[in-house]
Amino acid sequence: MAYKTINGKTYKSVISPGVKSCFLKGSSIDILTKKAGNTHVSWRKNSKANGYQVQYSTKQSFKKARVKTVKGQNKKSAKLSKLKNTKSYYVRLRGYVRKGKKKYYSHWSTCAKIIPWNGKWEFAGYSKIHTDSATLYFSSAPKTKKKTVCINAGHGTKGGESVMTLCHPDGSGKVTGGSTAAGAIRATSINSGTVLNDGTTEAQATLKLAMVVKKKLLKAGYNVLMVREGEDSQIDNIGRTVFANNCADYHIALHYDSSSSDKGAFYISVPENKSYRNMYPVSKNWKKHNKLGKNLVWGMENAGVKIYGKGEMAIDLTQTSYSTIPSVDLEVGDKSSNHSNKALKTIASGIVKGMNK
Structure with a gap:
C-alpha cells in the first residue's frame, strides 16, 4: 500500500x-x-x-x-x-x-439495473403506455434488507389523460368514486394530478419526494425500484404496477390530495366491498395492502408527520386492482401541505420507519 x-x-x-x-x-x-x-x-x-x-x-x-x-x-x-x-x-x-x-x-x-418492459408479465396486456424502462438500484449499505421497494412518483406521464385503460382486470366497474366515478369501466391511464397552492404541480412535488425517499431507503439497506425519475415517464398506472409486481417486494405510490386544508397524510385502503375484495388479484392481497398502509402511516406519525383522521381512506384504485404484492397509494399531504426539503426528509424518514416495522 x-x-x-x-x-x-x-x-x-x-x-x-x-x-x-x-x-x-x-x-x-x-x-x-x-x-x-x-x-x-x-x-x-x-x-x-x-x-x-x-x-x-x-x-x-x-x-x-x-x-x-x-x-x-x-x-x-x-x-x-x-x-x-x-x-x-x-x-x-x-x-x-x-x-x-x-x-x-x-x-x-451504487449499481443500477435498467429493466425493460416485458409484454409477457401478468397484466402487461392491460397497460397502454410503457415505452420507458424502470430502474432498480442496489443498496450498498453494510447490512442489506434483501427486500426491494418500488417508489412510484405519482403522475408525470405526458398524454396519459387521453388514453383509457380498464379499471379492473375482470372488466367490472369501480365500486367507489374518486378521480373516476363509481361504476366506471375505464379510467384515464394516468392523470395529470393536482396543483399545490404555491403553483408546484403534484408531479413535481412527488418526484422531489421520491428522490429523497430513494436515498434514505438505499441507506437503510433496501433496494429501490424507480418507475419515474424524470419529468415525463412514459409508463402508465397499470404499467408501473406491473413493473412493481415483477421487480419489487413492495409498491408505494406517492401523491398529494386535492384538498386545501392541510389535513395531513393518509393511505388509500381497500374498500369493504365483498365483490371487490373477492376479485383477483385483490382477493389475494388486500390484507397485505392495508397492513403496509397502516405501517407506513405509523412510521410517518412517529417521525412527526401530521396524520389525517385514522390515517386511511377507502377508495377503489387501479393500482390496487392490479397489484400482486403489498401496494398502497400514500397521500403524504394535500395542496396546502409544507413540501420544503425539511418536510420531505421527515416524510421519507417516516416511510423508512414504516418499512422497518
Whole structure:
C-alpha cells in the first residue's frame, strides 16, 4: 500500500491505473430517461474530480463492460447510446483525478439495473403506455434488507389523460368514486394530478419526494425500484404496477390530495366491498395492502408527520386492482401541505420507519 499527498492531504492509494483508491468519495447515480435505445445518466458532481467513468454491461459482474469516459470537473451527465430495448443493463459510475500521467479513481457508485418492459408479465396486456424502462438500484449499505421497494412518483406521464385503460382486470366497474366515478369501466391511464397552492404541480412535488425517499431507503439497506425519475415517464398506472409486481417486494405510490386544508397524510385502503375484495388479484392481497398502509402511516406519525383522521381512506384504485404484492397509494399531504426539503426528509424518514416495522 502506497501513500500519496494531494492538495496537502495524504491518502492511502495504489498507483496502478484502474485500481480503486479512496481519496474520492463515490458519486451517486440516477438513470433519468430510457427510451429508443438511449439512456441519460446523471450524477451529483464531485468538486475534486477531473472527470468520470460510466461503466455498463448486460451482466451484473460487469464482465465485458463498456466504459464511457466523461472529461471535465463540472460534468454531471452522459448519454449511453445504442442500448438494446429488450435487454437489461447494469450501470455504475466513478470519478477520477489526474495527477501527472496517473489517474486516481473513486469507489464505484451504487449499481443500477435498467429493466425493460416485458409484454409477457401478468397484466402487461392491460397497460397502454410503457415505452420507458424502470430502474432498480442496489443498496450498498453494510447490512442489506434483501427486500426491494418500488417508489412510484405519482403522475408525470405526458398524454396519459387521453388514453383509457380498464379499471379492473375482470372488466367490472369501480365500486367507489374518486378521480373516476363509481361504476366506471375505464379510467384515464394516468392523470395529470393536482396543483399545490404555491403553483408546484403534484408531479413535481412527488418526484422531489421520491428522490429523497430513494436515498434514505438505499441507506437503510433496501433496494429501490424507480418507475419515474424524470419529468415525463412514459409508463402508465397499470404499467408501473406491473413493473412493481415483477421487480419489487413492495409498491408505494406517492401523491398529494386535492384538498386545501392541510389535513395531513393518509393511505388509500381497500374498500369493504365483498365483490371487490373477492376479485383477483385483490382477493389475494388486500390484507397485505392495508397492513403496509397502516405501517407506513405509523412510521410517518412517529417521525412527526401530521396524520389525517385514522390515517386511511377507502377508495377503489387501479393500482390496487392490479397489484400482486403489498401496494398502497400514500397521500403524504394535500395542496396546502409544507413540501420544503425539511418536510420531505421527515416524510421519507417516516416511510423508512414504516418499512422497518
